[in-house]
Every structure is written in structure tokens, then in C-alpha cells.
Amino acid sequence: MNIASVRRPIIPPTPPRAPDNLSFFGRLAVIRQNMIATWGQRAYEEEIIQGRFFLHKSFILNQPDAIRHVLLSNYENYTRTPAGIRMLRPVLGEGLLLAEGHAWTFQRRTLAPAFTPRATANLVPHMTAVLDETIAKLDARTNAPIDLREVMQRMTLEIAGRTMFSFGMDRHGLTLRNFIMEYGERLGRAYFLDMVLPVSWPTPMDRARARFRTRWTEFVAMLIAERRAAGKKDGAPPRDLFDLMDEARDPETGKGFSDEQLVDEVATMILAGHETTATALFWALYLLALDPETQEEVASETRGQHLDSIADIDRQKFTRAVIDESMRLYPPAFLIARAARDKDNVAGAAVSKGDIIMIAPWLLHRHEKLWDQPNAFIPKRFMSKEQPDRFAYLPFGAGPRVCIGAPFAQAESVLALARLIGAFRVELVEADPVIPYGVVTTQPDHSPMFRITPR
Structure with a gap:
């Protein structure tokens, strides 16, 4: 995909790439700290990289046709890995993101009406x-250092609360954020035994995760009880996502x-919705602060x-392109990992039962055979007639299991970025580079301070 740029685009900082000959145990050590720092230069150049993961083969796929096969053509043959289930089940339970087979089909059909464009x-x-409300609060904090990452987290959490329950998160937001931080800092990281033992064999961390899940589900049930207590007028149209989900019925x-x-x-909708959108908005604001000319184009639109x-x-259109390019460079979900249920053939490679398939949007979106100037911030590439292959750009996944909330997240992200940049000029206070790291989502290594000024 060739892009002509009038001026030299910015290239935001990234972690150093691992040596291609990094040992297995050296790679495991890096995984716990920053998954996206475990890949070497080969991973950004080759279409398929085969390795080993204990008793099974592993494959990194950067070829769109191979990815299409795994995520669409033969998706039923691929399930989440034991480590992936361990990381997500304590917070998402058996919700849509983790469900398999008939349970997933039932949930997807039942939830679909709640996420139509009309809804x-x-x-x-x-x-x-x-x-x-966010802009009004920011207006009182202009010309002073401000942590926009925290602002985005609070804002998207408030949007999640109101769109889900029609009430604000002022009383519950701190508790919810504490749950998320507690899980992400320790329990949401993959440990050695998490990756090598079957899900049916509990690890020491699984016991801690189970205790967390008990407290977490009690908290979510309390939110639901509070929403139900608020009631709904008979015959009134649904006023929020909870109404739509509570009234949803499988059409069959x-x-x-x-x-x-x-x-x-x-839990799935609140967590997956607000955290990934906050992450996408933070990176978009960071990139626009690095690139004032592009920021002015958004403000002008x-x-x-x-x-x-x-x-x-x-x-x-241009603001949407900025969001798309931000999620290309910093995909909130940086890795899609699957385990083969049975043998298969992927782009000529023999896959056996239990083999691990890795589709890493972080790699795919920066692959040198798929993108022109892959590490550069060029939003207008998404306004070109020549668009990337559907399976070369996966900010929301692809195939039958594509994120059901993608239209909602896209609308929220574009609206928020347009309103914020339309109201304020954004710049960075500090010159220290912000390095992305992958744990559950693509997070910054620290929260930089910004300065905003009214337009």
C-alpha cells in the first residue's frame, strides 16, 4: 500500500526489537513485562514464522489469506489458548468474548439487536x-499539566456507565477502576505455569484470580440490582444497553x-468497551500532540x-482516519492467540492439534510487506482509494467473532476526538518518549503530562 506524503511524517517511539535468536526462556521473561518487545525483525518481514511452544508448534501469521483461513474459513477449528482463558475468564466469565460453540452462537444472536447502527x-x-461535562471540567484546567490518559479512562467509564445503565459512575467509578488496576497489575499477566498447564489444572495465580472473581461478580451484580431498582416505564422504548440486553431474546x-x-x-461490555476506547483515544491524543499539523486538520474539520x-x-472523515491510523500503530488488542482443535493446513504449513496460532495486530499493522512506511503516522492512508486487505488490519478482530461493539466504539472514539480537538489545542509538557507495552492491552509505559489551551 503506497502512500505519497507531502511532508515527512512523524515516527513515534517503540520498544527495541528483540534479537531474532532470543532463547525460549529469555522470551518468556520478556513476555511478562512487555509482549510486544519479544518479536525480532523477522516478525516484521516474514509472512509466516514457525517455532515451538513446549510440545507443540507455534505459528505467527502475517499473511492475510492465512489469517482469513483461521479467523473466517475454518474458525471453528481454533479456540482460545489456556493462557488466554486464564487471563480473561476471571473478569469476563462465560460472556461473549470467551464463549465457544453453541453458547457463543446463542449469545451472539441474542446480543446482536443491541449493537445495530440504530441502537x-x-x-x-x-x-x-x-x-x-468532560470539556467543561477541562476548560477549568487549561494551561496546567494534565494527565489525559486518566481523563480518557474516567470519561469512557462514565460513557460506559450511562450507556449501560442510564446512571453516572460517580459513586462506583473509583471502585471499578480499582478492580481493573488490581487485575491488570498482577493477575492479568501470564506466568510460566499459566502457559504450560491445561486450564483444568489450577495454578497458584488461578486461586488468586478466583478470589478476585468472587468480589468482581458481586460488584457487577450490585450495579445490575441498582439499575433494576430504577425500573422502566411500561411500554417505554429501551433507554440503555441494559434494557436491550435484559429484554433480548434469541430469535430462534x-x-x-x-x-x-x-x-x-x-462485565464484558463495560470492561472491553471502556478500557479499549480509552486506550485508543489516549494514543490518538499523543500522536496529535506529536504532530501539530495533523491536529490542526482535525480541528478544521x-x-x-x-x-x-x-x-x-x-x-x-479525517478524524475517523486519525482514529484508524492510531489503532493501526497502537492496536488496543495487540495479540490474538488461538489453539488448534484438530489438524489443519494453513498456507501450506501443517498444523497439528494443540498447535498455537498467533495473529498479532501489532506485527501485522507494521509489517513491511503490507504497509508503506509502516512505522509512520499517516492518517490519510485510510482516505486513499487503495485500502488495506480486510485481514491486514484487525483493530477489532475479523470473521464471525469480530468485536460486536465495533460500531459503538468507532462512533464514540470519533465523536470524542473531534469534540476534544475542536475545543482544545493539545501539546506534550515533557519530551520523554512514551513507549508502548503489551500486557492485556497496548498501554503506555507511563502517563505523560499534557497541556491544553482553548481554541
Whole structure:
């Protein structure tokens, strides 16, 4: 994909690439600290890299046709790895993200009406209300150092709370953030035994995760009880995601969610929704602070716009391209790992039962055979007639298991970035590079301080 650039684009900092001959145990040591620092130069140049993971083979796929085969054509042959299940089940339970087989089919069919474009459009007023409040608070903090990463986390959490429950998260936000930080700092990291033992064999960390899950599900159930206590007028249209999910029925069986299932679905939507969107917005703001000219293009596009409907959001073509390019360089979900249920053939490579397939958006989005100037920030590449292969750009996954909330997340991200840059000029206070690291999502190694000034 060739891109002509009038000026030299910025190339944001990245962690140093690992030696291609890094030992197995050396790689394991790096994985716990920063997964994206474990890949060497070969991973950015070759289409398929084969290795070994204990008793099984492992494959890194950077070839779109091979990825299409695993995520679409033969997706039922590939399931989450034991380590992936261990990392996610304590916080997401048996919700849509982790469900398999008939359970996944039931959940996907039942939830689909809650995430249609029309349903998303009905939730935009919740987003705009939170953005109005966020901008008002930021207006009182101009010209002083500010942690925009924290602001984005609080803002997207508030949007998640209001779109899910129609109430603010002022009373519960701190508790929810503490849960997320507690899990991410220790329990959400992969340890040696997590990667080598079957899921049915509990590791020491699994016991700690189980204790966390008990407290976590009690907290989510409390939020649901509070929302149900608020009630709903008979015959009134759904006012939030909870209404849509609580009333959802499988179109084939007429069955809805049990209370236990609803807890896992709500947890999945709140966590997956707010954390990944906050991460995407942070990186977009960081890139725009590094690139003032591009920032001014976003501000120019938003000037004079009301930005309070899906139609308004759809008109922000350049802002959408900035979000797309930010998620190319910093995909919130940096790795998709699968284990083969049975033997298969992927792009000529023989795959055996239990082999590990890795599709890393971090690698794929920076692959030298797929992208022109892959490490550069060039939003207009997404406004070109020549678009990347559908399976070369995976910020939300692909195939039947593509993120169900992608339209919601895209609308929220574009709306938020357009409104924020339309209101403020954003710059970095410090010159220290911000290095991305991968644990659960693609996070910064520290939260840089920004300065905002009114436009």
C-alpha cells in the first residue's frame, strides 16, 4: 500500500526489537513485562514464522489469506489458548468474548439487536452529555499539566456507565477502576505455569484470580440490582444497553439471559468497551500532540459542526482516519492467540492439534510487506482509494467473532476526538518518549503530562 506524503511524517517511539535468536526462556521473561518487545525483525518481514511452544508448534501469521483461513474459513477449528482463558475468564466469565460453540452462537444472536447502527444512534445522547461535562471540567484546567490518559479512562467509564445503565459512575467509578488496576497489575499477566498447564489444572495465580472473581461478580451484580431498582416505564422504548440486553431474546429459541449470564455480559461490555476506547483515544491524543499539523486538520474539520448525531459523526472523515491510523500503530488488542482443535493446513504449513496460532495486530499493522512506511503516522492512508486487505488490519478482530461493539466504539472514539480537538489545542509538557507495552492491552509505559489551551 503506497502512500505519497507531502511532508515527512512523524515516527513515534517503540520498544527495541528483540534479537531474532532470543532463547525460549529469555522470551518468556520478556513476555511478562512487555509482549510486544519479544518479536525480532523477522516478525516484521516474514509472512509466516514457525517455532515451538513446549510440545507443540507455534505459528505467527502475517499473511492475510492465512489469517482469513483461521479467523473466517475454518474458525471453528481454533479456540482460545489456556493462557488466554486464564487471563480473561476471571473478569469476563462465560460472556461473549470467551464463549465457544453453541453458547457463543446463542449469545451472539441474542446480543446482536443491541449493537445495530440504530441502537448505537440512540445512545449518542449519553455520549454527548458526558463529553459536554468532560470539556467543561477541562476548560477549568487549561494551561496546567494534565494527565489525559486518566481523563480518557474516567470519561469512557462514565460513557460506559450511562450507556449501560442510564446512571453516572460517580459513586462506583473509583471502585471499578480499582478492580481493573488490581487485575491488570498482577493477575492479568501470564506466568510460566499459566502457559504450560491445561486450564483444568489450577495454578497458584488461578486461586488468586478466583478470589478476585468472587468480589468482581458481586460488584457487577450490585450495579445490575441498582439499575433494576430504577425500573422502566411500561411500554417505554429501551433507554440503555441494559434494557436491550435484559429484554433480548434469541430469535430462534426465544430464550433470554439468566441473571448469572447477564452479569458476565455486562462485565464484558463495560470492561472491553471502556478500557479499549480509552486506550485508543489516549494514543490518538499523543500522536496529535506529536504532530501539530495533523491536529490542526482535525480541528478544521470539526469547526462549526454540532456533532450530536450519527450523521454528524459519519461526516468526520479525517478524524475517523486519525482514529484508524492510531489503532493501526497502537492496536488496543495487540495479540490474538488461538489453539488448534484438530489438524489443519494453513498456507501450506501443517498444523497439528494443540498447535498455537498467533495473529498479532501489532506485527501485522507494521509489517513491511503490507504497509508503506509502516512505522509512520499517516492518517490519510485510510482516505486513499487503495485500502488495506480486510485481514491486514484487525483493530477489532475479523470473521464471525469480530468485536460486536465495533460500531459503538468507532462512533464514540470519533465523536470524542473531534469534540476534544475542536475545543482544545493539545501539546506534550515533557519530551520523554512514551513507549508502548503489551500486557492485556497496548498501554503506555507511563502517563505523560499534557497541556491544553482553548481554541
